[in-house]
Structure formats: C-alpha cells, structure tokens
Amino acid sequence: MIANLVVGGLAAGCLYAMVGIAIVIVLNITDIANFAQGEMAMLATFFAYWLMDSLGLPWWQAVSIAIVFGLVEGIVIQQVVIRPLIGGPVLSAIIATLGLNVVLNSLAGMIWGHQTYTFPSPFAFSAPFVIGGVPIAVDSVVNIAVGLVIIIAMTLFLRFSWTGLGLRAASQNHTVARLMGVSITRTSAIAWGLGGLVGAVAGVLVAPSLFLDTNLMGALLIKAFAGGVLGGLNSLIGVFLGCLALGVTENLASAYVSPSFAEATTFIIIIAVLTVRPEGIFGRIRVRKA
Amino acid sequence: MTHLAIEDVSVDFGGIHALRGVGFGLEAGSIVGLIGPNGAGKSTLLNCISGITRPTAGRVWLGDAVLSTMSSAAVARCGIGRVFQHPELVAELSVHDNLLVACHCSLHYGLFSELLRLPDVRRQERAAAKRVSTVLSRLGIADSAGARVGSLPYGHRKLVDLGRALLMNIRFLLLDEPIAGLNDAEISRLREILLALRREFGLGILVVEHNMPFVSGLCDRLVVLDLGQLIANGPPAEVLGDARVMSSYLGEALDA
Amino acid sequence: MSAAADIVRASLPRASWSWGAALVGICFVLACGAPLGVNGYGLYLLTLTGIFALVALGLNFLTGYAGQISLCHASFFGVGAYATAILTQKAGVPYLLALLSGALFTTAIGAIVAVPALRLRNIYLAIATLGFGVVLQKIIFEWRSLTGGGGGLALAAPSIAGHEVGATGLYYLTLAVMSAGLFGAWNVSRGRTGRALLVIKDSEIAAGSLGIHAARYKVTAFAISAFYAAIAGGLFAYLVRYINPESFGVGLSISFLSMVVIGGLGTIGGSIVGAAFYVIVPELLRGIKDAPGLVFGLLLVVVMVFMPQGLWGMMRRLGRGSVG
Numbered sequence: 001m002i003a004n005l006v007v008g009g010l011a012a013g014c015l016y017a018m019v020g021i022a023i024v025i026v027l028n029i030t031d032i033a034n035f036a037q038g039e040m041a042m043l044a045t046f047f048a049y050w051l052m053d054s055l056g057l058p059w060w061q062a063v064s065i066a067i068v069f070g071l072v073e074g075i076v077i078q079q080v081v082i083r084p085l086i087g088g089p090v091l092s093a094i095i096a097t098l099g100l101n102v103v104l105n106s107l108a109g110m111i112w113g114h115q116t117y118t119f120p121s122p123f124a125f126s127a128p129f130v131i132g133g134v135p136i137a138v139d140s141v142v143n144i145a146v147g148l149v150i151i152i153a154m155t156l157f158l159r160f161s162w163t164g165l166g167l168r169a170a171s172q173n174h175t176v177a178r179l180m181g182v183s184i185t186r187t188s189a190i191a192w193g194l195g196g197l198v199g200a201v202a203g204v205l206v207a208p209s210l211f212l213d214t215n216l217m218g219a220l221l222i223k224a225f226a227g228g229v230l231g232g233l234n235s236l237i238g239v240f241l242g243c244l245a246l247g248v249t250e251n252l253a254s255a256y257v258s259p260s261f262a263e264a265t266t267f268i269i270i271i272a273v274l275t276v277r278p279e280g281i282f283g284r285i286r287v288r289k290a
Numbered sequence: 291m292t293h294l295a296i297e298d299v300s301v302d303f304g305g306i307h308a309l310r311g312v313g314f315g316l317e318a319g320s321i322v323g324l325i326g327p328n329g330a331g332k333s334t335l336l337n338c339i340s341g342i343t344r345p346t347a348g349r350v351w352l353g354d355a356v357l358s359t360m361s362s363a364a365v366a367r368c369g370i371g372r373v374f375q376h377p378e379l380v381a382e383l384s385v386h387d388n389l390l391v392a393c394h395c396s397l398h399y400g401l402f403s404e405l406l407r408l409p410d411v412r413r414q415e416r417a418a419a420k421r422v423s424t425v426l427s428r429l430g431i432a433d434s435a436g437a438r439v440g441s442l443p444y445g446h447r448k449l450v451d452l453g454r455a456l457l458m459n460i461r462f463l464l465l466d467e468p469i470a471g472l473n474d475a476e477i478s479r480l481r482e483i484l485l486a487l488r489r490e491f492g493l494g495i496l497v498v499e500h501n502m503p504f505v506s507g508l509c510d511r512l513v514v515l516d517l518g519q520l521i522a523n524g525p526p527a528e529v530l531g532d533a534r535v536m537s538s539y540l541g542e543a544l545d546a
Numbered sequence: 547m548s549a550a551a552d553i554v555r556a557s558l559p560r561a562s563w564s565w566g567a568a569l570v571g572i573c574f575v576l577a578c579g580a581p582l583g584v585n586g587y588g589l590y591l592l593t594l595t596g597i598f599a600l601v602a603l604g605l606n607f608l609t610g611y612a613g614q615i616s617l618c619h620a621s622f623f624g625v626g627a628y629a630t631a632i633l634t635q636k637a638g639v640p641y642l643l644a645l646l647s648g649a650l651f652t653t654a655i656g657a658i659v660a661v662p663a664l665r666l667r668n669i670y671l672a673i674a675t676l677g678f679g680v681v682l683q684k685i686i687f688e689w690r691s692l693t694g695g696g697g698g699l700a701l702a703a704p705s706i707a708g709h710e711v712g713a714t715g716l717y718y719l720t721l722a723v724m725s726a727g728l729f730g731a732w733n734v735s736r737g738r739t740g741r742a743l744l745v746i747k748d749s750e751i752a753a754g755s756l757g758i759h760a761a762r763y764k765v766t767a768f769a770i771s772a773f774y775a776a777i778a779g780g781l782f783a784y785l786v787r788y789i790n791p792e793s794f795g796v797g798l799s800i801s802f803l804s805m806v807v808i809g810g811l812g813t814i815g816g817s818i819v820g821a822a823f824y825v826i827v828p829e830l831l832r833g834i835k836d837a838p839g840l841v842f843g844l845l846l847v848v849v850m851v852f853m854p855q856g857l858w859g860m861m862r863r864l865g866r867g868s869v870g
Contacts, residue, residue, distance in 0.1 A: 340754075342751060361754065363757050365754075366756060374751075378748065380744050380745055381748070382744065387741065391741045391745050395757040401739060404737040407733040
C-alpha cells in the first residue's frame with residue numbers, strides 16, 4: 001500500500017520537478033524567480049494542442065514545434081520584460097513575473113476560453129510497467145526519464161561547453177564575466193530560452209494527465225517552487241529531489257492525515273524546513289557580486 | 291565604559307583563518323589606526339567589534355560588558371558607532387531624513403503614540419530635527435539638507451554617513467577606509483572633524499586606512515595586521531620603521 | 547512621508563502646500579457627501595474601494611517600506627472577515643468590538659507568521675508566506691462547525707448601538723475607519739518606525755549599526771499590515787454578506803500586491819490610488835472576460851519596468867509640472 005502511494009507520489013513529484021528544473025535554470029543564471037514559468041509552459045502546450053487540433057499535425061511534430069515555441073517565448077520575454085530589470089532590486093523582478101503570469105493566463109483565456117481539453121499522449125494506451133508488484137504508468141516512467149535526461153544534459157552543457165561556462169561565469173559575477181567577453185544580456189537570453197524550452201517539455205508531458213485548460217500550470221507552479229525551495233534552489237538535483245519528496249509527502253499525507261489537508265501539511269513541512277535551514281535542504285547561500 | 295578591549299579574537303570562516311588571536315585595546319580619547327595589507331582581516335575585526343560577525347574564539351569588551359555576544363543593534367546602542375566603507379544611505383530619503391534615522395535610539399515613544407502622533411512624539415521629533423540640523427552645520431553640509439541622497443557627490447555622502455554615527459551618542463567610532471574616494475580638501479576636512487570629535491567629546495576612534503601619511507599624521511598609535519595576526523602595536527614612527535611591517539606590505543627583499 | 551514633504555518643501559513654493567491640503571479637504575467633503583449622489587451600486591463600489599485601500603495601506607508598510615514580499619495577506623483579510631463574522635453571529639459580540647477583536651486576533655497570527663519569515667528573503671519568503679496563506683485558508687475550510695466550511699457563511703446586517711447598519715451606514719463606517727487608518731499610516735511614515743523600516747529594506751546591516759533591531763521591526767511590519775487587512779476583512783464580510791474560503795486565496799493576495807505596486811510602492815497616496823484602480827478597472831471592462839486580468843498583469847509589468855513610482859508617482863510628477 002505504501003509502495004503504491006510512494007510511486008504515485010514520485011510520479012506526481014516528477015511533474016512538479018519538470019517545471020522546477022525550468023525555474024532553477026533561470027534562477028541560477030539570472031537570479032530571477034520566474035513566477036510566469038508555468039503560464040509560459042501552458043501557452044506552449046496550448047500551441048501544441050492547436051497545431052494538432054486545427055492543423056492536424058502528428059504528436060511528435062506538434063510537440064517539437066511547441067518546444068521551439070517555448071524557446072522563442074523565453075527569449076522574447078527576457079528581451080522585453082527582464083532585460084530592463086537586470087541589476088535592479090529582486091522584488092521588482094518577482095512582481096514583474098507575477099504580472100506576466102496574470103497576463104499570459106488572461107491571454108490564453110481570451111484565445112482558447114476556459115473549457116478543458118484533452119491532450120493526447122503517445123503512451124496513453126501502453127500497458128503499465130510492473131515493478132515489485134506495483135504498477136507504474138508508462139507516462140510516469142517517461143516523465144522521470146525525461147527529467148533525468150534534462151538534468152544530465154543541462155549539467156553537461158553548463159560544465160563542459162563554452163556557452164555553459166559563460167552562463168556559469170555570468171551567474172557568479174557580472175563584471176568579471178563582462179571583462180572576459182561574456183555578454184550578460186546574451187547569457188540571460190539563453191537562460192530564459194532554455195527555461196522556456198524545458199517548460200514547454202514539462203507542459204506537454206503534464207497535460208495528458210492533468211488535462212489542458214488555463215489552470216493547468218497554476219497549482220503546479222506553486223508545487224514546483226515549494227519543492228524547489230525544500231530541496232534548495234541552487235542545484236538541478238536539489239530541485240528534482242525536493243519536488244519528488246514533495247510529491248511523496250503529499251500522497252502520504254493525503255492517505256494518513258487527511259485528503260483535503262494534504263496540501264496544507266506539505267506547506268507546514270516546508271515552512272518548518274525553511275525555519276531551520278533558510279536555504280532549503282540542499283541549498284547553499286549564494287552571494288552574487290555585481 | 292571608557293575602554294574597548296579586543297581579547298584574543300579569532301575568526302574562522304570554514305577553513306579560512308580570517309583572524310588569529312588578535313588582542314589590543316582602545317582608550318576613550320585616543321585615535322588608533324588599523325593597517326595591514328589587503329586580506330589581513332581588518333574589516334573582519336571591525337565586524338567583530340560591531341557585532342556583525344561573531345568571533346570563533348576570544349571576546350570584545352566595552353568596559354566590563356561583553357560585546358561579542360550581542361547583536362549588532364545592541365552593540366550600537368552601547369555606544370559603538372560604525373561607518374562602513376561604502377555609504378549605505380537610504381536613496382529615497384533626503385539627507386535630513388537619513389540623519390533623522392540615526393536618532394532612532396534617542397527617540398522614546400511607543401508604536402501607539404506614534405500612530406496617534408501625540409504631542410510628546412511631536413516634541414521629540416522636533417528635538418531630533420534640531421540635533422540633525424546641528425550636525426549638518428557642523429559637518430558643513432547644511433545646505434544639502436533637503437537633497438535626495440542619490441544626487442550628492444561621493445564625499446558628501448560619506449559625511450552624511452559619518453553624521454549618522456555622530457547622532458548616536460557614541461563613545462567609540464569605527465571607520466572603515468574613510469578617505470577612499472575623497473579629494474584633498476575633503477580629506478583635511480575629515481581630519482579636522484575627527485580631531486575635533488576627540489577634543490570635544492573624548493571619542494575613541496579606530497580607523498582602518500591604507501593611506502600612510504593620513505594615518506600617521508592622525509593617529510596616536512598604529513596596530514598592524516597581516517594574514518589575520520597582529521604583528522605590531524605602537525606609535526606611528528616606531529611601527530612604520532618596523533622591519534616586519536615593511537616586509538608584510540612590500541614582501542621579502544629579493545636577496546634575503 | 548516626511549522625505550517627500552522635505553523634497554516638496556525644498557522644491558516648490560508655499561502655494562502648492564495649500565493646494566495639497568485643499569485637495570485632501572475637497573476629497574474628504576466629496577467622500578462624506580457621496581451617498582447623496584450615487585446609487586446603491588456606486589456606494590457599494592466606494593465602500594469596496596475604502597476597504598481595499600485599508601488593506602493596501604497596511605501591506606504598503608510590509609512591502610513598500612520594509613521590502614518584505616507577502617503572498618498571504620488575503621488570508622489575513624479572510625481571517626479578519628471570519629473572526630468578525632463568527633464573533634457577531636455566533637457569540638453575539640457587538641459589531642465594533644468584534645471588528646477590533648477579530649483584528650487583534652489576526653494581528654497575533656501575523657506576528658507568528660513573521661517569526662519564521664525573519665530569516666527568509668525574496669523567493670523563499672514568497673513561498674513561505676504563500677504556504678502560510680494556504681494553511682490558514684485550509685483551516686477555515688476544514689473547521690466546518692465554526693466557519694461553515696466550503697459552504698460559506700451568510701451574514702445578517704450588523705448593528706451598532708441597537709441601530710441596524712445599512713449600506714450607507716457601512717459606507718460611513720468604512721470612511722471613518724479608513725480615515726483613521728490613513729492618519730495612523732501617515733504618522734508612522736513620519737515617525738521612527740517608518741524610517742526604521744526603510745533602512746531595513748535597504749540594508750539590515752546598516753540598520754543594525756544604527757541600533758535598529760531588524761527582526762523586531764519586521765515582526766512589527768507584519769503585525770501592522772495584518773491588523774489593517776483584518777479590519778478591512780471585518781468590514782468586507784458585512785459588505786458582501788456572504789463569505790467563503792475560496793475567495794481568500796493566493797489570487798487575492800497577488801491582487802493586493804498589485805494594488806500596492808501599481809498605486810506606488812512605499813507611498814501612502816499610492817495605496818488609495820491602487821485600490822481605486824483595482825475596483826474601477828473590472829467595472830470598466832465588464833463583459834470582456836479576462837480583460838481585467840490582462841490589464842492588471844500588463845500594468846504590473848509596465849510599472850515595474852518603466853515607472854517604479856507607480857500611478858501616484860506619475861500623478862505627483864504631473865502635478866508638480868503644472869504647478870512649478
């Protein structure tokens with residue numbers, strides 16, 4: 001019984017982790033917590049849906065185009081909204097992304113209305129894996145696998161490529177990075193583009209299970225932030241593990257404490273963790289020098 | 291309350307020994323210069339005295355009160371004023387209001403009285419405003435009173451920062467590189483102000499500086515730190531002639 | 547806003563001071579006479595504006611002055627609403643006393659919320675306050691016997707000193723409370739607490755060196771803002787006569803934040819302008835679903851990028867331009 005709950009929790013946690021990874025990429029490189037990340041992903045997912053529904057494109061094509069859309073979306077938003085705010089107080093950027101969240105949500109509502117749509121998944125009809133007597137949906141396995149692939153790819157990219165090196169340099173110290181020839185706005189744009197891309201991936205993977213409507217990402221975003229805060233927003237692995245832990249805790253709380261209080265219980269745990277460790281379980285205090 | 295004693299203070303930042311067993315004293319009415327090459331631990335020492343950093347070992351005393359276990363706000367209330375390297379003034383407020391903040395500890399009214407702005411509150415605020423005007427004229431920047439801090443030249447902002455410390459009824463003043471970024475006229479004005487403070491109020495002053503002529507002309511005593519350790523403590527002439535001090539700044543001679 | 551006063555004093559002739567005072571006076575007279583000139587719905591909107599202005603005034607201390615982001619003020623608003631409602635309906639406490647008690651109760655909660663928040667910054671603070679909001683909302687939802695749970699609570703008209711308080715009565719009460727709140731907020735902004743909060747926002751280290759206990763003042767800021775939100779909630783409950791936990795969620799907290807930001811962070815006039823804006827815009831855009839959201843979201847972004855002083859700052863600059 002517990003095994004089922006844990007597996008279910010891990011699957012849910014993976015969904016949060018997908019969004020969380022997008023958030024952490026942007027946060028670590030540009031120091032801005034993107035509260036619009038979920039809505040950006042939702043928009044990209046709606047775009048994929050439109051491609052499939054109105055233009056009749058197959059899943060793989062629609063999703064690939066939507067992922068590129070996510071990349072472009074991220075870069076555009078960074079250029080228009082974020083670039084003017086670089087170097088300013090963090091509060092301003094947080095509020096701006098909150099505003100963006102509302103804008104994108106309203107836009108999607110205006111274009112697609114507020115009904116719920118079904119988003120297809122190529123794995124919907126596959127039989128679940130069974131491990132140790134516990135059935136795990138193929139969707140969940142794919143989510144976990146994709147999440148891990150993204151983390152590994154990101155880590156390799158940041159560590160071993162010149163662009164990645166530039167990104168890491170910019171995240172530590174703007175002035176020195178500039179002196180080394182790294183363009184801060186360019187790295188910022190790349191980071192936001194990557195965030196948008198990963199967000200789009202998250203959206204198309206999440207939509208089949210949670211159904212596509214304008215509220216798709218709202219709750220997920222909060223969970224992603226919460227899980228990330230729990231695990232420490234400094235590292236991709238931290239946010240991944242934090243979100244998994246959040247998913248499992250929620251499921252267990254739902255079964256053993258009370259279904260309706262599950263969400264509240266997890267937040268209580270998060271607040272308790274933050275009280276003792278203000279940077280999250282795996283987090284480190286980062287000092288960024290301008 | 292007339293003696294500031296640093297007793298065997300050590301500070302470790304996870305493997306880095308910022309300070310090792312540093313000890314010296316500061317009397318009211320004396321001016322001591324704290325010098326040493328970059329990274330010697332001078333700012334860390336000031337932070338220990340101000341209560342911003344807790345020493346890993348050793349203590350800081352003010353008279354017979356232990357400062358090193360107090361919060362920085364409590365240390366400030368004991369009469370230790372601190373002027374930071376870069377002025378941290380509130381950009382939105384005018385010069386006058388930035389100085390008014392420093393009167394915080396001398397204003398004694400509760401939140402309830404403040405909400406209603408009772409006559410007592412108004413009286414205290416007027417008195418504080420008067421003290422601020424006095425300090426402004428003292429520092430020679432009275433005509434900038436209404437200006438927004440962001441529009442002031444650097445030298446003026448440093449004076450405002452100094453003014454804040456002065457409004458706090460301090461007995462000891464800690465200055466972190468006060469003349470960096472000032473021109474000659476401003477430097478000699480600062481020097482006069484510091485000497486006047488010592489003369490009129492018997493302030494004890496600890497100055498961290500790199501400018502040797504300024505420091506040897508102003509201070510009664512120099513304390514030298516190198517790599518977290520105290521290597522000299524005495525009158526300027528003696529300390530500046532000390533071979534160890536020279537080599538810590540200039541490095542070992544090539545043929546030694 | 548003694549800083550603002552100084553700048554105004556230094557840069558404008560005496561004449562404009564009396565203009566400012568006259569403007570406030572005119573607004574107040576107009577406000578007092580409003581029920582004579584507007585219909586029932588207009589009065590409702592005005593009362594709502596006053597209520598939200600109260601929330602904004604309080605939140606301004608926390609976010610505008612102390613620089614602490616909070617995503618749980620909707621739940622302080624809600625707790626105030628429920629506390630007042632429960633005290634009047636179920637315990638028979640007189641309305642005004644219930645209003646005050648409910649607010650004091652919520653203030654205590656606000657102070658408690660502040661304590662773990664002391665060491666948190668930015669995103670971590672945002673998430674922690676969001677968490678508190680969720681927990682408080684859930685408690686209201688779950689405690690069915692007391693609050694009516696998800697079904698909500700329907701309220702009868704309140705009475706003060708034996709007389710039933712109708713729409714007009716509630717309007718005047720709100721006006722009175724808001725004026726008191728405005729007076730208090732203005733005084734604190736000119737006093738040591740307001741100045742201390744501004745220093746804390748900029749640098750807690752600088753605050754410490756000036757003898758200011760950052761922690762104590764952050765808790766104070768939370769408490770004041772919770773008090774304002776709770777009183778507003780108690781008035782709101784009897785304006786709408788039906789409350790349910792759904793209304794007091796994160797979305798409303800974000801709306802509160804937008805009011806303060808769009809109006810002008812750190813300014814008292816901004817709180818009122820922001821609240822008025824927040825009430826008027828959905829009315830103007832009625833019928834176009836999602837339009838208000840779009841407008842508010844866009845404004846939040848635009849204000850942050852182009853005019854951090856908000857609408858109030860813009861108005862003041864225009865005013866200064868025409869007088870000077």
